[in-house]
Amino acid sequence: MTLIVIGILALILAVVSNSSNDPVLIKARPxxxxxxxxxxVVGVVSSSIKQIDAxxxxxxxxxxxxxxxxxxxxxxxxDPLVEVHPFVIKTQNYTMSAIRDxxxxxxxxxxxxxxxxxxxxxxxxxxxxxxxxxxxPNIYREIGEDYKNVVVRPITRTKIRDNAVxxxxxxxxSTKRTEFYSRIFKDIESDFKKRGLFLEQILIRNINLPTSVxxxxxxxxxxxxxxxxxxxxxxKESQEAERKRIEAQGIAxxxxxxxxxxxxxxxxxxxxKANLALASSSxxxxxxxxxxxxxxxxxxxx
Numbered sequence: 001m002t003l004i005v006i007g008i009l010a011l012i013l014a015v016v017s018n019s020s021n022d023p024v025l026i027k028a029r030p031x032x033x034x035x036x037x038x039x040x041v042v043g044v045v046s047s048s049i050k051q052i053d054a055x056x057x058x059x060x061x062x063x064x065x066x067x068x069x070x071x072x073x074x075x076x077x078x079d080p081l082v083e084v085h086p087f088v089i090k091t092q093n094y095t096m097s098a099i100r101d102x103x104x105x106x107x108x109x110x111x112x113x114x115x116x117x118x119x120x121x122x123x124x125x126x127x128x129x130x131x132x133x134x135x136x137p138n139i140y141r142e143i144g145e146d147y148k149n150v151v152v153r154p155i156t157r158t159k160i161r162d163n164a165v166x167x168x169x170x171x172x173x174s175t176k177r178t179e180f181y182s183r184i185f186k187d188i189e190s191d192f193k194k195r196g197l198f199l200e201q202i203l204i205r206n207i208n209l210p211t212s213v214x215x216x217x218x219x220x221x222x223x224x225x226x227x228x229x230x231x232x233x234x235x236k237e238s239q240e241a242e243r244k245r246i247e248a249q250g251i252a253x254x255x256x257x258x259x260x261x262x263x264x265x266x267x268x269x270x271x272x273k274a275n276l277a278l279a280s281s282s283x284x285x286x287x288x289x290x291x292x293x294x295x296x297x298x299x300x301x302x
């Protein structure tokens with residue numbers, strides 16, 4: 001646009017120099033005429049070709065009026081008088097964190113909400129979103145280029161606060177976390193869509209509970225672990241007692257069977273078998289046979 005303006009001014013000076021007797025203007029007349037024409041042509045050509053980078057679209061405005069046609073990535077031929085405003089359509093993120101310099105805002109930017117039991121819960125999260133290409137003109141017309149701070153930030157923070165009141169602090173932290181995520185995603189997605197934005201994902205990075213609640217949760221967990229440990233010990237002792245009972249029952253059954261079925265002849269037979277085993281041993285050298293009804297006596301000669 002600047003080259004076009006300079007070229008037009010040069011052509012005007014060239015026309016003015018036709019009716020002037022100023023030797024300087026007369027001498028510069030050819031330069032003004034041809035130079036102005038060249039600048040005008042170059043300016044028109046350069047203003048008519050616009051390059052849009054990958055991952056962007058171009059929104060056109062003519063004298064302040066937003067055009068509905070969106071320019072895609074690459075080279076585009078447009079009206080030389082049109083201004084083109086690039087809009088990023090790639091995935092963008094907005095982080096709100098309690099850790100300094102980790103989020104988009106400097107300092108503690110975490111979302112503080114009140115749960116249903118009146119406790120303050122601190123939530124760190126990241127919103128992943130992108131601009132819908134065909135909605136870029138509407139965003140520029142109705143919101144502007146700073147849609148991140150005008151739409152993304154306030155809607156996200158408001159919807160999270162609105163939905164957190166349905167849950168107590170412990171549920172937000174543990175059992176109802178998935179349900180809470182589904183609720184806020186649905187609400188934020190709906191509001192984003194109305195404004196030309198597409199919500200891809202919400203990353204709940206951290207949920208911080210009050211110190212007193214954390215202490216009670218840890219105490220409960222420790223108590224549950226101790227109970228589980230005691231249950232294991234009792235189960236082990238019960239199994240050991242059952243084993244001893246079965247062992248004692250087996251011994252009693254054995255003794256009863258022996259007492260009922262073992263005769264003198266059976267006992268003598270068992271003794272003979274034992275003596276034969278001892279006789280075959282290298283340690284037994286002498287066997288003294290007793291009288292009637294008595295068992296042999298083994299004598300070790302070593």
